[in-house]
Amino acid sequence: MSVRERKQRELAERERLIVSTARELAEQQGWDAVTTRRLxxxxxxxxxxxxxxxxxxxxIIGAVALEGATEMAAVVRAATAGAxxxxxxxxxxxRAYLAFAADNPAVYDALFQLDGGLAFADEETxxxxxxxxxxxxxxxxxxxxxxxxxxxxTEVFWASLHGLATLTRAGRLPPEHTELRVALLVDRLAELPAE
Structure with missing residues (x-):
């Protein structure tokens, strides 16, 4: 391995460390606790x-969001693959979307609530x-x-899931009714025939 390759590897490893540490700190204490000094x-x-x-x-929020988007895509695909x-x-x-949002609140916030400097729904996305x-x-x-x-x-269904995720997390919707909400969303919005 050349010196240049080793340096590039070290830079990439350090960047991953920064992102994973920011994510860990945000999950433990919230995004307000993530400062460059603390990191x-x-x-x-x-x-x-x-x-x-x-x-x-x-x-850094943007980097966590991109990492989270990759993970969310994998979770959704894995959940739907066996159905x-x-x-x-x-x-x-x-179910997978709502579970991801609940299990990864700081990542979900980085994706959809905080300004990570990322463009959505345009050529720069x-x-x-x-x-x-x-x-x-x-x-x-x-x-x-x-x-x-x-x-x-897909946008409307996603917006509905996002609303359920954020309102449940904020304590405005009781979590014990999540399955009923999912069934209602699928039954009414998707209008799929019973199979």
Missing amino acids: AERIEYSQPVLYSHFRGKRE RTLRDRVTALA PEPLKDAFAALLETLGEAAGHGVEPGLF
Whole structure:
């Protein structure tokens, strides 16, 4: 391995360390606890080293969001892969999405609540975000129904899931009724025939 390759590997490893440490700190104490000073202390590097990778907290949030989008896409695809019917796939997608949001609140916030400097729904949208939407579209596009544009249907279904996730987490919806909400969403919005 050349010196250049070793340096590139070290830079990539340090960047992964910064992102994973920020994510861990945010999951434990919330995003307000994530500061460049605290990150530098935790990873045992100086703040200038941290700034050599990221211009600040906003870019770190964006990096966590991109990592989270990749994970969410994988979770959704894994959940829908084994389902027999379209109804089962849509239900599995909804459950997986809501579970991901509940299990990874700091990542979910980085993706959808905080400003990570990422563009959504335009040409500048990073590939991991496009792929996360594609993971939803793969199943929900089939459920759109006759005459409904699949992307638009996916946006509306996703917005419904996002609302359920954020309202449940905020304590405005009781979590014990999540399964009933998923069933209602699938039954009414997707209008899938019983199989």
